[in-house]
Amino acid sequence: MKPGRVILMGAGPGDLDLLTRKAVRALLAADVLLLDELVCADLVELAPRARVMRVGKRGGCRSTPQDFIQRLMRRYALQGKTVVRVKGGEALLFGRAGEEIAFLEAAGIEVELVNGISAGLAAATSLGISLTHRGHCDGVSFVTAHTHDGTGPDWAALAKSRTTLVIYMGMQRIEAVCAALLAHLPGGTPAAVVQWASTPREARLVTRLDTLAGAAREAGMASPAVILVGDAIGQARRRSTAGAEPAQRVLGAA
Template identity: 70%
Template structure:
């Protein structure tokens, strides 16, 4: 692998904000694969599958991990790297886990790059909220249970919290990101507005080889999560639509038991 060299022209290159999905490389879009193959510089997020670098054979790889509660690469430094290499005429691919436009600080990066006169491409991917629902075999929306889904981060820029009362009142499926460190507070806040038996679920490393799943109810969510040793990164799902996964699981288990009894007889 060779390091990128400055282009012979002063014409700026471009930056691609690439959504790498929840971890399974099979879930990358064809557009993502083409962008990776054309990359000169790869800025790799911690939550992306590290094997993604094999799809960018000519790129210089720079790891710019950002993880809650861990030592992270400062956002301003990442933005300077993108700007620096793009202004040399290079194609910079900023690889983000999940979907770049959802809690990925894409808005800030787009503004910085456009202010510098750098073209920005955006490649969409599968967010971990969708991957979590798929792994549970449930739909995020359901005509009998809810007519929408709310994607929300568990903390605001000033380290405050969302308006849980307002979110509970929407009666949508809540897909809560970056909430494991506050799971007790989240559950307690939602319990003030939702029934204790409201279905809830946790999916850690959704879509990856280390994926773990937990189906429970809101009043047991925090205790069950801690008892089972769940941690970040994980998506918390809350709402009646989540109950469909538990019902389907129970129905499958009942069918298998019935079949076993019939066979034994």
């Protein structure tokens, strides 16, 4: 039997209007749909003929093992099916796509990639800021607080990089993240948390680095959320204190 194919698709942060036309075509072609935990539930309506399997992975929660997900993709692809592995955000950004591509290609399976909007970009949109505002930074660094070996990133180097920091998977250890950055950045450095970016559940907190952890805990903010740190975040303050769309809640501002 001729092998099928696997499509690794980023579904974006939750707003289905942000899906690309290419993503919609992939969903329509799907025989098997493997859905991550944070993918919008309504997305399955765009894959009317697919068998839907939920393979949730979420920090601090019981998750489907990565090797099991990879074996599922291989199994169905070798049966000649089109498998669409749907990940929240962007598949190529902290989505373990590299591991999956290598595993599938070693089995002789064709892999296609469909990009999605990352939660970090959706968070910046919500705050109304440019992550690369040239008056405030030299670029942007996307980083995970949950590294593979558990040691954490080089916060000192990141603090000195003069880039806007967009930190994923950091809410469980937000106190440690803030403490590490405060060893190298002023306490008044603008900072924010955006939870459930782009969805009706979205919440935004804009403050400063030395109060971020406490304010986020007091507001009950938790994953899925993105932490943003840097001078460019200061541009969000006026917009946040002025109010938000009806579907959003502004939890605080410096």
